[in-house]
Every structure is written in C-alpha cells, then in structure tokens.
Amino acid sequence: MKSIIAIALFCAMLPSTGRTGESDLRVAAASVLARADVFRNPIDSFSVDVELTSFAPGGRTDISRFRVFGKGSDRSIVEFTFPQTEKGKYLLMLRDAMWIYMPSASRPIRISPLQRLMGQASNGDVARTNFSIDYDAKSVAEDGDAFVVDLVAKDPAVAYNHVRLWIDKQSYEPRRADFYVVSGKLIKRATYRQYGTMAGRRVVTEVEIDDLLRPGNRTVMRYANLTPKENAEKMFTKDALGKW
Amino acid sequence: MHPQPLVRLTDVARTYPLGRVHVRALTGVSLEVSRGDFLALAGPSGSGKTTLLNLIGCIDKPDSGRIVIDGVDVTPVPLHRLAATRRDTLGFIFQTFNLIPVLTTYENVEYPLLLQHLPAAKRRDRVRYWLEQVGLSDQARQRPDQLSGGQRQRVAIARAMVGEPKLVLADEPTANLDSVTAGKILDLVEELNHRTHCTFIFATHDPALMARARSRVRMHDGDIVTEPRLEARAS
Amino acid sequence: MLTKLAFRNVFRNRRRSAITLLVIVFGAVGLILFGGYKAITFRGLRESTIRDRLGHLQIYRRGFERAEAKKPLEYGLDDGAQLRRAIESDRRVRMTTAQITLMGLISNGDKSETFMATAVEPRKDRAMNAQRLVAGTNLPDAEPDAVIVGKGLAASMHARPGDYLTLMSTTTSGSLNAIDVRVAGIFTSGVKEYDDRAIKMPLAGAQQLLQTAKVERLLVLLNETDDTDAVRADLDRLFARKQWALEMKDWSQLATFYHQVVLLYNGIFGFIGMVVFGIVIFSVANTIVMSIFERTREIGTMMAIGTTRTSVWRLFLLEGLFIGIIGGVAGLLGGAGASSIINNAHFMLPPPPGYTQGYPLRVLMQPGILITTFLVAVITSTLSSILPALKASRLKIVDALGHI
Numbered sequence: 001m002k003s004i005i006a007i008a009l010f011c012a013m014l015p016s017t018g019r020t021g022e023s024d025l026r027v028a029a030a031s032v033l034a035r036a037d038v039f040r041n042p043i044d045s046f047s048v049d050v051e052l053t054s055f056a057p058g059g060r061t062d063i064s065r066f067r068v069f070g071k072g073s074d075r076s077i078v079e080f081t082f083p084q085t086e087k088g089k090y091l092l093m094l095r096d097a098m099w100i101y102m103p104s105a106s107r108p109i110r111i112s113p114l115q116r117l118m119g120q121a122s123n124g125d126v127a128r129t130n131f132s133i134d135y136d137a138k139s140v141a142e143d144g145d146a147f148v149v150d151l152v153a154k155d156p157a158v159a160y161n162h163v164r165l166w167i168d169k170q171s172y173e174p175r176r177a178d179f180y181v182v183s184g185k186l187i188k189r190a191t192y193r194q195y196g197t198m199a200g201r202r203v204v205t206e207v208e209i210d211d212l213l214r215p216g217n218r219t220v221m222r223y224a225n226l227t228p229k230e231n232a233e234k235m236f237t238k239d240a241l242g243k244w
Numbered sequence: 245m246h247p248q249p250l251v252r253l254t255d256v257a258r259t260y261p262l263g264r265v266h267v268r269a270l271t272g273v274s275l276e277v278s279r280g281d282f283l284a285l286a287g288p289s290g291s292g293k294t295t296l297l298n299l300i301g302c303i304d305k306p307d308s309g310r311i312v313i314d315g316v317d318v319t320p321v322p323l324h325r326l327a328a329t330r331r332d333t334l335g336f337i338f339q340t341f342n343l344i345p346v347l348t349t350y351e352n353v354e355y356p357l358l359l360q361h362l363p364a365a366k367r368r369d370r371v372r373y374w375l376e377q378v379g380l381s382d383q384a385r386q387r388p389d390q391l392s393g394g395q396r397q398r399v400a401i402a403r404a405m406v407g408e409p410k411l412v413l414a415d416e417p418t419a420n421l422d423s424v425t426a427g428k429i430l431d432l433v434e435e436l437n438h439r440t441h442c443t444f445i446f447a448t449h450d451p452a453l454m455a456r457a458r459s460r461v462r463m464h465d466g467d468i469v470t471e472p473r474l475e476a477r478a479s
Numbered sequence: 480m481l482t483k484l485a486f487r488n489v490f491r492n493r494r495r496s497a498i499t500l501l502v503i504v505f506g507a508v509g510l511i512l513f514g515g516y517k518a519i520t521f522r523g524l525r526e527s528t529i530r531d532r533l534g535h536l537q538i539y540r541r542g543f544e545r546a547e548a549k550k551p552l553e554y555g556l557d558d559g560a561q562l563r564r565a566i567e568s569d570r571r572v573r574m575t576t577a578q579i580t581l582m583g584l585i586s587n588g589d590k591s592e593t594f595m596a597t598a599v600e601p602r603k604d605r606a607m608n609a610q611r612l613v614a615g616t617n618l619p620d621a622e623p624d625a626v627i628v629g630k631g632l633a634a635s636m637h638a639r640p641g642d643y644l645t646l647m648s649t650t651t652s653g654s655l656n657a658i659d660v661r662v663a664g665i666f667t668s669g670v671k672e673y674d675d676r677a678i679k680m681p682l683a684g685a686q687q688l689l690q691t692a693k694v695e696r697l698l699v700l701l702n703e704t705d706d707t708d709a710v711r712a713d714l715d716r717l718f719a720r721k722q723w724a725l726e727m728k729d730w731s732q733l734a735t736f737y738h739q740v741v742l743l744y745n746g747i748f749g750f751i752g753m754v755v756f757g758i759v760i761f762s763v764a765n766t767i768v769m770s771i772f773e774r775t776r777e778i779g780t781m782m783a784i785g786t787t788r789t790s791v792w793r794l795f796l797l798e799g800l801f802i803g804i805i806g807g808v809a810g811l812l813g814g815a816g817a818s819s820i821i822n823n824a825h826f827m828l829p830p831p832p833g834y835t836q837g838y839p840l841r842v843l844m845q846p847g848i849l850i851t852t853f854l855v856a857v858i859t860s861t862l863s864s865i866l867p868a869l870k871a872s873r874l875k876i877v878d879a880l881g882h883i
Binding site for chain 2 (some may be wrong): 480483484487488491776777780781782783784785786787788876877880
C-alpha cells in the first residue's frame with residue numbers, strides 16, 4: 001500500500017501526462033492526508049489534556065492548561081483548567097463559529113472570525129485544522145525524507161486559504177505545516193515535534209506553533225491523557241455551554 | 245331757578261382710616277344745590293369740605309346716605325363706572341392746576357373732548373372757543389411749564405368747561421395764586437357762571453371767593469353749620 | 480390720543496428712559512452677537528462635517544442599516560459605475576466617492592493592535608479634508624498598499640513614514656487574509672480615541688484584503704448644501720424608476736456631533752435669552768413703576784375728568800410697548816454696528832480641538848436672529864408694564880389726587 005502511494009506520488013513529480021494522472025494524484029494525496037491526520041485526530045469522540053506554553057521575545061512565558069472534548073473533526077469544547085483565573089471558562093468550537101462562556105457572564109459570547117485572529121484562539125484554529133476534510137491537495141513534492149504537499153482550502157470560508165504540509169515519507173507522520181492566507185502571506189508554522197502513544201495509538205504529543213507575523217512569538221502545545229469518551233452531540237451546543 | 249336741584253345729598257356720611265385712626269370726615273350731611281348756582285363750601289381745614297366736594301364729584305363713595313346728581317342716584321354705582329358721568333356732566337378745577345405736562349395748552353383743553361369722542365371739526369371749534377374765552381389763544385402751543393400759575397389755572401378752567409358740563413367743582417382754585425391773579429380768575433369764573441348757567445361749587449377758605457358766592461355753606465367738623473341762602477351778591 | 484400721550488411720556492424723563500433703553504440695547508446686542516456667533520459656528524461645523532467627512536448624501540444597498548452582517552460587505556454595493564454616472568450627471572453634484580469601513584489587526588512584527596480603517600479613493604479623499612497630516616504624505620493615487628495611520632496608532636506601532644506594517648482581517652467569505660502595507664503618512668483627526676485606532680487606505684487595497692469588488696457606501700458631495708433635500712428627492716425617484724435596491728441617508732441624519740453642538744449652543748442661547756429677558760423685564764418694570772409713582776396725581780386727574788380705568792391701563796402698556804420698540808430698533812442698529820466692528824476687527828480665537836491654528840471671530844447676521852431679538856425686546860417690555868399698568872388703573876382717585 002505504502003509503496004503504491006509512494007510511487008504514485010513520485011509519479012506526480014513528472015510532468016502531467018493527462019487527467020487520469022491528476023485524479024490518481026488526488027486520490028493518493030487524499031489518502032496521504034487522511035493518514036497524516038490520523039496522528040492528530042485519531043479518535044472520533046474523545047477527551048485530551050492540553051498544556052499550552054507561550055513564549056515571547058524577552059523570555060516571557062505563560063502556561064495554561066485545558067481539557068478538550070472533541071467529537072468528529074468539527075466539534076470541540078475547551079475547558080479552561082489553569083491558571084486559577086481562567087478556571088470555569090469554556091470555548092465551544094464548531095465548524096463555522098466559536099463561542100466563549102465565562103462564569104461571570106450569563107450567556108456565552110460569540111467570537112467573530114476577526115477576534116479569532118487574536119490570542120490563543122488563533123492557535124486553536126491551527127491546532128484543530130483537519131487537512132483531509134477541509135483541503136484539497138494541489139501538488140506534491142519531495143523535500144529530503146518528507147513529502148511536501150500543497151493544500152488549498154475547499155471552502156472560501158476556511159481560515160487559512162493555503163497550507164503546505166511536510167509529511168514523513170516513511171511513517172506518514174506530519175512534520176510541519178505552513179499556513180498561508182489568501183494574499184499568499186505566511187502567517188503561522190506548526191511543527192509537530194514529538195510523538196507518543198496514547199489510548200493505544202501513536203499520536204502527536206507536542207506541537208510548536210510559530211507566529212510569523214510576530215517573530216519570536218511561539219506557542220508550544222503538549223497533549224496528554226487522550227481518552228476515548230462518549231461525548232453526546234447535544235453537548236456541543238451554545239446553550240449547553242457552561243451548564244455542566 | 246329751575247325747580248329740580250342739580251345735586252341732592254341726603255344724610256351723607258364718610259369716614260376714612262388714617263393710619264390706625266378713623267376720621268369722620270362727614271357726619272350725616274344733607275344738601276341741595278340748585279342749577280346755575282355759584283356755591284362756596286367754606287370752612288377750616290378738616291371741616292369736610294373737600295370730602296363733600298369729592299363725593300359730589302363722584303370720585304369718592306359715601307359710607308351711608310344718598311347722592312343724586314342731575315336726577316340720577318349715583319350712590320349704588322361703583323366709582324369706576326361713573327367715569328362717563330364725570331366726563332359728560334362734571335368739570336374739575338384743582339388747586340394745583342393738574343394739567344398734563346406733556347400736552348400743550350390746546351391738547352390739554354382738547355383732552356375731555358377726545359374722551360367724549362367728539363369729531364375733529366367740532367373739537368377744533370370748541371377748543372378754539374374756550375381758549376378764546378379764557379384769553380389763551382396765543383398760548384395754544386405752549387406746554388404747562390411755560391405758563392404762569394394764572395395761565396395754567398385758566399387752561400384748567402377751559403378744560404373744565406370745554407365738555408359743556410352741568411357742574412364744575414373747584415377745590416381751592418385760587419390758593420396757589422397771588423391776589424391779583426386770583427381776582428382775575430374769579431372774575432372769569434363768575435362771568436362764566438352768569439353766561440352759561442353752569443353750576444359752580446367751590447371749596448375754599450378764601451374770603452374774597454366767599455364774598456362773591458351766591459350761596460354759602462359753612463362747614464365744621466364734618467357737618468354743615470348754616471343753610472344755603474339765596475342772597476343777592478354783596479357789592 | 481393715548482398713543483400721543485404714551486409716546487411723549489416715554490421721553491419725559493430723559494435720563495431714566497435713556498438708561499432703560501440702554502439696558503434693552505445691551506441685551507439686544509448681546510443676543511444678536513451671540514446669535515450671530517452661533518449661526519456662523521453652525522455653518523462652519525456643518526460644512527466641515529459634510530465636506531470633510533460625511534458628504535451630503537450617503538447611498539447604501541437597501542437593508543444595510545437594519546442588517547446584521549455576519550460577514551464583511553454582506554450588504555455592500557455591487558456595481559458602482561452606472562449608479563455614479565447617473566448621479567454625477569446632475570449639475571448640482573460636485574462628486575461621488577466610494578468607501579469601505581473595516582476592522583482588523585495591524586502588526587509591526589512585535590505586537591498587534593486592532594485597527595479601524597476607512598478605505599477611500601485617494602484623489603477624492605484629498606479633495607475632502609478629513610485629517611491633518613503630521614508626517615509624510617497623503618495617500619498616493621495609484622499605490623494600493625500604502626496607508627496613512629492615526630497618530631496614536633503610529634506611535635503604538637513605532638511606525639514612521641516609509642515603514643512597513645501588516646494588516647490582517649477576514650475576507651468577505653470569512654477566510655483570513657493579511658497584506659503588507661507601507662506607511663505613507665501619519666495624521667491626526669483631533670480626537671485621540673480615533674487617532675489610536677484609525678487608518679486610511681486606498682479602496683483598492685481594502686478590496687484586495689477583503690477579496691471583493693464591492694464597496695460599502697457611496698458618498699455624494701454637492702456644490703450647495705441647500706440643494707440636499709431636492710437632490711435627495713430626485714435620487715429617490717431615480718432609484719425607484721430604475722428599480723435599484725438602494726437606501727440613502729442625508730448628512731443631517733448622520734451628523735450626530737453637529738446636532739449635539741447645535742443643541743448645546745441653542746441651549747446656551749436660550750439661557751442667555753432668559754437672562755436678557757429677565758433683566759429687561761426688571762428694568763422696564765422699574766421705569767414704569769417709577770413713572771407711575773411720579774404721575775400719580777396726573778393719573779388721578781385723568782380719571783377724575785372721565786378717563787376710564789381701561790384707558791389708563793392701556794396708556795402705560797403703550798408706554799412699555801414704545802420703550803420696547805424704540806429699544807428694539809436701537810438694539811438692532813447697535814447689533815448691526817457691533818457685528819460690523821467685530822467682523823472687521825479680526826479678533827483671533829484659539830484653535831479648536833484638532834487644529835493648530837486659530838481663526839478669526841466672526842458673526843453672521845441672520846434675519847431670524849434680528850427678528851427674534853426685536854420681538855424679545857418688544858414683548859418683554861410690554862409684558863413688564865402689564866402689572867404696573869394694572870395697578871395704576873386701580874388707583875383710588877382721591878388718594879391719587881392727594882399724592883405729592
């Protein structure tokens with residue numbers, strides 16, 4: 001299986017011979033993507049603990065911790081667990097919308113796409129990007145021991161219009177992803193630094209996200225305690241936020 | 245003499261407050277004045293002669309009694325409603341002349357005619373006539389402050405007569421004049437009384453004026469002391 | 480007769496009448512000058528609001544105001560060209576210009592701030608005069624990624640003309656976008672809160688950032704502000720005829736600050752009017768009361784010889800009226816004279832917020848102010864004589880005659 005794909009991808013480096021070549025490529029690329037995604041989103045319904053450390057130039061570090069509940073590729077709830085001041089807050093991330101619930105407010109607040117540009121919400125967007133579902137592979141190249149796949153957003157509403165993804169040739173583990181916006185500007189870079197075993201699977205355990213608009217600013221996310229969990233559908237609604 | 249008196253007062257009394265004291269100016273006075281009479285109300289100050297004059301002149305109201313002027317009982321009528329009576333039937337001459345300072349001689353004399361709503365031509369004729377009667381035709385355009393005392397009183401007389409009143413009331417008309425001027429004024433008034441048969445009532449303590457009166461009423465402490473007598477004028 | 484009497488009585492006591500008239504004249508001159516200052520301030524503010532910022536009319540897609548757009552320019556205007564041609568064919572129209580307002584993040588590589596941008600057509604924006612440059616130049620005509628930045632924002636970004644910054648926003652479809660922009664100039668609007676967030680960018684640059692060809696609104700500038708209502712009516716008819724789904728607002732509906740200033744100044748004017756009113760009332764009433772006191776015997780005489788109470792009342796009322804008319808006319812002349820002096824003297828006022836230069840004090844003489852002032856003088860004078868006149872008419876004849 002692997003070799004077929006590898007060959008298919010390798011063939012794609014040659015000048016295109018026709019449509020069949022391209023569609024083969026797409027199918028191949030899609031499956032590569034799917035395999036890459038597996039390392040990042042292995043279980044459909046789960047919970048995982050995330051520790052987020054942000055670094056700024058000058059050495060300032062902030063640490064926050066969350067518990068994330070996910071279902072499918074497009075629904076998750078982030079429960080803030082650390083520091084103490086943030087405890088009790090929840091983020092609801094759906095495909096098209098993001099909501100925050102704070103205990104001091106009586107109702108959850110919708111976060112606009114613009115506001116998601118700011119702060120850690122933007123990293124959340126990056127972290128949960130589902131390449132195989134939201135993107136089409138446009139081209140593949142080689143870079144040392146990795147495939148470099150260029151992905152273009154399927155939907156014009158997707159945050160990052162273009163992603164360049166490095167995938168380990170052997171293991172199909174994603175190594176790095178560069179995120180571009182419509183104008184072609186490179187905004188973020190995610191480096192998948194460490195892998196480990198959780199819930200019986202090999203998964204990404206540490207991601208570093210660089211903010212390329214503000215060099216020197218980066219965030220490291222560490223995952224632990226990935227657990228399959230039966231998360232009810234209705235949990236992932238705005239009205240349910242904060243009520244449990 | 246006409247049978248019906250021009251003025252009849254029956255038991256008229258008037259008390260007015262002066263500070264905390266009540267002054268009984270008139271205490272039940274009765275009086276009749278014939279038409280065409282030239283009557284002097286004589287008495288010292290405080291005798292009530294001015295008050296009596298005011299009551300007849302319809303500028304004051306009695307506390308009790310009845311006042312009939314030219315056949316009309318004016319007692320129940322409020323003073324401000326008697327303005328027309330004063331305008332048409334009465335004329336006033338004051339000790340202090342009381343001309344309107346911003347009006348000329350002509351205009352001061354004309355004033356009562358405007359009150360009577362006389363048309364312009366008639367007014368002109370009357371004013372000119374009366375200015376001539378009092379001998380002030382040449383002073384028609386002058387204002388009171390440009391006239392002598394005697395001249396001012398003549399203007400006042402013209403003003404009092406111009407409306408052809410039945411009765412002219414004068415309170416001490418010669419008190420502010422020297423004796424020569426006063427004499428001339430009295431001559432004028434007497435002559436007017438003879439010619440027009442307009443009734444004149446004076447309040448005075450000027451003996452010269454008292455001497456010229458046809459009738460005399462003496463007053464003292466709010467009451468009449470003597471009856472009016474019809475006498476031939478002493479020469 | 481009464482008229483003659485009243486008129487002559489006004490001049491009876493020259494000095495007292497002169498003082499009363501002077502009071503009225505001062506009051507009238509005060510009202511005229513402040514009214515004139517108010518009028519010219521309004522006009523200036525109105526014109527600068529319109530010509531620098533709002534335009535006389537703004538045109539949007541129908542539904543713009545009520546809609547809650549979830550995405551930028553969801554209610555934007557599509558085809559500007561035909562619409563603009565139609566509007567500009569009217570001789571009363573000076574020009575039209577398209578604008579977009581948008582928000583996003585601006586970054587200098589070190590930190591990000593939120594920005595609020597007005598995207599304009601550079602040449603037309605220069606014809607308007609909304610901001611004062613403190614450094615650099617205005618937006619160049621054909622450089623889509625040049626921007627001018629508000630003073631506070633520039634300081635926050637440590638940006639000087641020539642530096643590059645990054646603007647980030649969301650496109651009309653909801654995707655993220657970012658462009659690098661060159662700071663062409665730094666401006667100030669006079670309002671610190673605005674300068675801390677504002678940038679101006681070319682329309683083309685905004686459309687690129689938002690990935691759209693639409694505009695948010697069309698501004699229409701006329702040659703004469705007085706034409707606004709007529710042009711608006713004509714445009715409404717045009718839109719109906721062509722069945723264009725548009726909605727329109729005029730400057731008056733948008734100029735909230737202007738209306739607040741108008742309210743404030745009118746309030747102050749009203750207050751001053753009240754004060755003048757009060758002073759004139761007291762002065763005239765005092766004059767009439769003293770006049771009555773001095774003429775008590777005369778009044779008694781007049782009533783004795785047959786003048787009615789009503790006539791006495793009317794006489795003094797007329798005197799008050801004449802004082803008011805004479806004072807009013809003198810006040811108008813005085814006001815006209817004072818206005819003329821002020822307008823020619825060029826007294827310099829300190830610069831208003833946002834400006835560095837002062838401007839000369841001028842007042843505008845408007846018929847409305849003159850009429851109002853005259854009426855105030857006449858009415859207050861007449862009113863103030865009502866009660867004293869009534870008292871005069873109620874005098875007891877005997878007491879009046881006995882008065883010294």
